[in-house]
Amino acid sequence: MAPRRKSAHAWVYVIWGLNGFAILSLLAFAAFYNTSLRASAADETVSTPRPGETRTIPPTSYFLSTLTPNPFYTPPVFETPTPFELPKGLHPSIIGFSLAGRRIEAYTFGTGENEYLIVAGIHGGYEGNTIALANELITYLNENPDAIPTDVTLYIIRNMNPDGEARDNGVDGRVNNNGVDLNRNFPSDNWSADWDRDGCWIYRPTTGGAHAGSEPETRSVMSFIGSHKIEAMISYHSAALGVFPGGVPWEEPSKRLAKALSKATGYPYPPIDTGCVYTGTLADWAVEHGVGASVDMELSDHKNTDFKENLKALKVLLNFQP
Ligand SMILES: [Zn+2]
Numbered sequence: 001m002a003p004r005r006k007s008a009h010a011w012v013y014v015i016w017g018l019n020g021f022a023i024l025s026l027l028a029f030a031a032f033y034n035t036s037l038r039a040s041a042a043d044e045t046v047s048t049p050r051p052g053e054t055r056t057i058p059p060t061s062y063f064l065s066t067l068t069p070n071p072f073y074t075p076p077v078f079e080t081p082t083p084f085e086l087p088k089g090l091h092p093s094i095i096g097f098s099l100a101g102r103r104i105e106a107y108t109f110g111t112g113e114n115e116y117l118i119v120a121g122i123h124g125g126y127e128g129n130t131i132a133l134a135n136e137l138i139t140y141l142n143e144n145p146d147a148i149p150t151d152v153t154l155y156i157i158r159n160m161n162p163d164g165e166a167r168d169n170g171v172d173g174r175v176n177n178n179g180v181d182l183n184r185n186f187p188s189d190n191w192s193a194d195w196d197r198d199g200c201w202i203y204r205p206t207t208g209g210a211h212a213g214s215e216p217e218t219r220s221v222m223s224f225i226g227s228h229k230i231e232a233m234i235s236y237h238s239a240a241l242g243v244f245p246g247g248v249p250w251e252e253p254s255k256r257l258a259k260a261l262s263k264a265t266g267y268p269y270p271p272i273d274t275g276c277v278y279t280g281t282l283a284d285w286a287v288e289h290g291v292g293a294s295v296d297m298e299l300s301d302h303k304n305t306d307f308k309e310n311l312k313a314l315k316v317l318l319n320f321q322p
Pocket of ligand 1: 123127236237238
């Protein structure tokens, strides 16, 4: 059995050879795997992310409509006009609306044939004390109807520029929502879109309007005056310059009214001349369009209503014959 023994030995060599090959293969694979791991780890430390690289989130379609501002949408500006309402009795008539849709109101006192008019607040919140004065006069007359002579009807337009009043109580409250000085917007003979600012109010940019009578506030008062036969009127302002008669040059009846009002109130007449040329004013337009006499009258400051003095002024107005 020697040859058989010999072949059995041969098998042992073959098996051990295969084993050795398998072990070497495993070792080689392990060595390769190990180095490749280290290499990839090195790769990772070398490739740092570029600075500023951020993840971008894909847009979500159903949020886009609220994220993109609508170009046709004007956000509301919350303005608060000072409310005025009589506790009982009289309601005003609405003679028109401001650009923002606020009511321009006229209170009526008496039923006589001679009609008189008071306009306040043409310069909005900047001259808000004129509106406060109108409120006081309205309240007083509501409680004292006998203060109106029997042959008289008095109209009080308490706030001609409600948008300006709602906007601000300082210089920003002077113009209407188009940036127009309403007391330069009336189609009087000397209306002008622009004017020499020497001696004039210069704290904010403003114009006389795109054309004479361009503003709804102006047209409301124009149509009100046009539909009445006003004997005399006061357009209230502030502050301190005195009483300006209507007309270019000043008309005689308006000068007479200004003198009488100055005497009653102590407001300067002739008014203080700052060198400013006034164009397109309510007082000038009024006397050019049938009002018997008219004045611009300035309270003594931007704060007080000078109620006592203006109660005397009211008496002068209601007894004035142009
Ligand atoms: Zn004014």
